[in-house]
Amino acid sequence: xxxxxxxxxxxxxxxxxxxxxxxxxxxxVEITSIHLGALTVTxxxxxxxFKGYLVLTYFMHLKHESTLLKILVAMVFVLFALIVxxxxxxxxxx
Amino acid sequence: MSNxxxxxxxxxxxxxxxxxxxxxxxxxxxxxxxxxLVYSIFRVQYSANFHESSLELSVTFGVINTVVxxxxxxxxxxxxxAVQKGNYKFAMQMILLTVILAGVFMVxxxxxxxxxxxxxxxxxxxxxxxxxxxxxxxxxxYFFMTGLHGLHIIIGVILLLISYVKIKRGKIQSDNFMHLxxxxxxxxxxxxxxxFLFPLLYLIS
Numbered sequence: 649x650x651x652x653x654x655x656x657x658x659x660x661x662x663x664x665x666x667x668x669x670x671x672x673x674x675x676x677v678e679i680t681s682i683h684l685g686a687l688t689v690t691x692x693x694x695x696x697x698f699k700g701y702l703v704l705t706y707f708m709h710l711k712h713e714s715t716l717l718k719i720l721v722a723m724v725f726v727l728f729a730l731i732v733x734x735x736x737x738x739x740x741x742x
Numbered sequence: 743m744s745n746x747x748x749x750x751x752x753x754x755x756x757x758x759x760x761x762x763x764x765x766x767x768x769x770x771x772x773x774x775x776x777x778x779l780v781y782s783i784f785r786v787q788y789s790a791n792f793h794e795s796s797l798e799l800s801v802t803f804g805v806i807n808t809v810v811x812x813x814x815x816x817x818x819x820x821x822x823x824a825v826q827k828g829n830y831k832f833a834m835q836m837i838l839l840t841v842i843l844a845g846v847f848m849v850x851x852x853x854x855x856x857x858x859x860x861x862x863x864x865x866x867x868x869x870x871x872x873x874x875x876x877x878x879x880x881x882x883x884y885f886f887m888t889g890l891h892g893l894h895i896i897i898g899v900i901l902l903l904i905s906y907v908k909i910k911r912g913k914i915q916s917d918n919f920m921h922l923x924x925x926x927x928x929x930x931x932x933x934x935x936x937x938f939l940f941p942l943l944y945l946i947s
Contacts, residue, residue, distance in 0.1 A: 656826045657819065666816040673808050673940075677801065680945040692941040699937045707819050707930045717764060724768045728775045735779055739786070 655712035665706045672699055756920050763924040767931050770894075774935050777887050781942060784879045791876020796943060798863060799884070803854045804944035807847050808936065814843035815933040818902065818926045828916040830909050837906045840929065844899045851892055855885075884943055891939060894932045901925040 676695045680688050705711045710718060785792045817839045824833035858881070862869035865882045905922040908914040914922050 654826065657823055659820060659823060662816050662819045662823065666812060669812045670809060673805065673812065676941055676945060677805060680941065689946050692946055693938075696938050696941050700934055703815065703930055703934050703937065707815055707933070708927055717761065720764065720768070724771055728772065731775070732779055732782070735783065736786075739783060 655709070657706065657709060657712075661706060665702055669699055669702060754918070754920075759920045759924065760927075763927050767927060770931055770935075774887075774890075774938075777883070777890070778938065778942065781883050781887070784876070784883070788874070788876025788879060791874050792880050795863075795877050795880035795884075796946070798858075798861075799944050800854065800857075801944050803850055804940050807850050808940050810843050810847050810850070811933050811936050814840045814847075815930055817843065818929045821905075822919065822922055822926050825909065825914060825919045825922055826916055830915075833922075834906055834909055837902050837909075840902055841899055841906075844895050847895060848892065851888065855888075858885075887939060887943070891932065891935055894928075894935070898925070898929045898932050901928055 672695050676692055679695075680692050682688075684691070704721065710721060817836045821833045821836035821840065824830070824836060858864060863881055864870070864885065865878055870878055870881070902925050905914060905925045908921055
């Protein structure tokens with residue numbers, strides 16, 4: 649944060665984000681009830697990822713945080729993705 | 743920085759407090775991340791068992807709890823906005839609403855877990871002796887992950903109630919709200935974890 653006054657997220661923005669999150673929750677439920685095989689998992693996780701992004705950006709105010717913090721948060725997810733990929737490679741080729 | 747000029751007499755560093763909270767949140771994310779990884783590996787290895795087991799979970803309970811947590815996440819964000827605008831009464835009402843919603847979540851969880859125990863679907867039960875390893879693993883992970891998440895809900899409620907008292911006593915004000923901001927961050931983390939737990943445990947089968 650650069651200024652002395654923190655950014656105040658308006659009630660309206662928070663309400664809209666909640667609505668989007670609820671809509672995507674019901675979309676996930678509907679989509680996973682149709683059996684699409686491996687695609688179901690991918691779609692469900694993509695939607696969960698998008699919902700997580702909204703929570704981090706708006707509810708947790710990352711949108712108005714310093715670049716340093718944004719990079720740090722991104723790095724945690726990159727680190728986790730790497731751990732997942734390396735572990736699965738290990739299981740696939742042993 | 744201009745911040746220090748304006749508050750030269752206050753021994754306080756909001757940025758550092760917030761960064762500290764975020765660093766703690768990173769450790770929490772990796773803690774649950776590790777559990778998600780364990781779940782994923784066993785899901786691949788015992789896909790048939792995991793499929794059958796996850797059908798035992800009630801999607802209705804899961805959806806209700808997801809909606810409850812999402813609304814509570816917004817209400818706690820409302821509380822922070824209200825404090826920043828100086829509307830303390832509304833902020834306290836929003837914190838109470840969040841705590842009540844957390845209560846609803848836990849009561850739901852109580853009935854859900856109770857149902858599983860009633861049907862003998864818990865690690866070490868007599869029924870489990872007759873089931874495959876995959877079922878053991880699924881319910882072991884289900885109870886551990888939702889249990890650990892439930893513990894976070896309880897801690898979050900305690901932090902929010904402390905914020906409530908601090909607002910009431912005037913310790914949290916529109917120019918000094920880091921305690922509430924960090925408590926709210928913790929609460930959003932609880933919501934964030936559930937966003938991934940819900941589809942993984944209840945939906946993908």
